[in-house]
Amino acid sequence: MIHFHMPAKELFILQLKHGGIPEKIYRTLDIKEKMMLEKRRGRYFLKDDERRKIRVVLTGGVFDILHAGHVFTLYEAKKFGDVLVVVVATDRTVKKFKKRKPVNSEEYRAFIVNALKPVDVAIVGRKNFQETIDLVKPDVVVFGYDQKEFPVKGAKIVKLKKGVGEKKFKTSRIIKELEL
Incomplete structure (x- = not known):
């Protein structure tokens, strides 16, 4: 399976749709995407420096x-x-x-x-x-x-x-x- 790297924008949209990215989805992300996220209250959210890259x-x-x-x-x-x-x-x-x-x-x-x-x-x-x-x-x-x-x-x-x-x-x- 080919996996394309998701930019911060796509991760942010995913985060909004789910009220934070759930563990099940997080496990499917590649290492670059995971490095853009941090865990809070059992879900994953864009790190502040990644969030600042999108308007x-x-x-x-x-x-x-x-x-x-x-x-x-x-x-x-x-x-x-x-x-x-x-x-x-x-x-x-x-x-x-x-x-x-x-x-x-x-x-x-x-x-x-x-x-x-x-x-x-x-x-x-x-x-x-x-x-x-x-x-x-x-x-x-x-x-x-x-x-x-x-x-x-x-x-x-x-x-x-x-x-x-x-x-x-x-x-x-x-x-x-x-x-x-």
């Missing part, structure tokens, strides 16, 4: 009914780094802030977003945003033109100036038109 971009949203505005935002966000991590809002968060039940479940929404070309990995948000920040440790956080921005310690904040067809591509408008 991680974080963005997030509900992504309930995917539309061109979402796709545009993700392509724009990807331009700011090597790895684009997308946090999909939990069902609980949608109910709390949007005052409505999501049309699609958080798992479904994350699955769909993860399939989009600019996205390296989509994850469902944690219990609170700080837990998500601590997990991802982004270098850049990108907010869409219609999102409220807030500071994230250690990360550059980017607020997109525009969307695509701002009024036309809004989930709330689509839901209203479809009478959902």
Whole structure:
């Protein structure tokens, strides 16, 4: 079997998908890859010096009914780094802030977003945003033109100036038109 060396970017994505690389996967890695990792709480994570070699971009949203505005935002966000991590809002968060039940479940929404070309990995948000920040440790956080921005310690904040067809591509408008 031919084994290709996984760069730090791929190890980081693997780490995010599993909440740390599990022992079973770690055992399949080559020695160069293992040297890039350290064990914490029974799982493996990129060493800090390896993590600093990649620029991680974080963005997030509900992504309930995917539309061109979402796709545009993700392509724009990807331009700011090597790895684009997308946090999909939990069902609980949608109910709390949007005052409505999501049309699609958080798992479904994350699955769909993860399939989009600019996205390296989509994850469902944690219990609170700080837990998500601590997990991802982004270098850049990108907010869409219609999102409220807030500071994230250690990360550059980017607020997109525009969307695509701002009024036309809004989930709330689509839901209203479809009478959902």
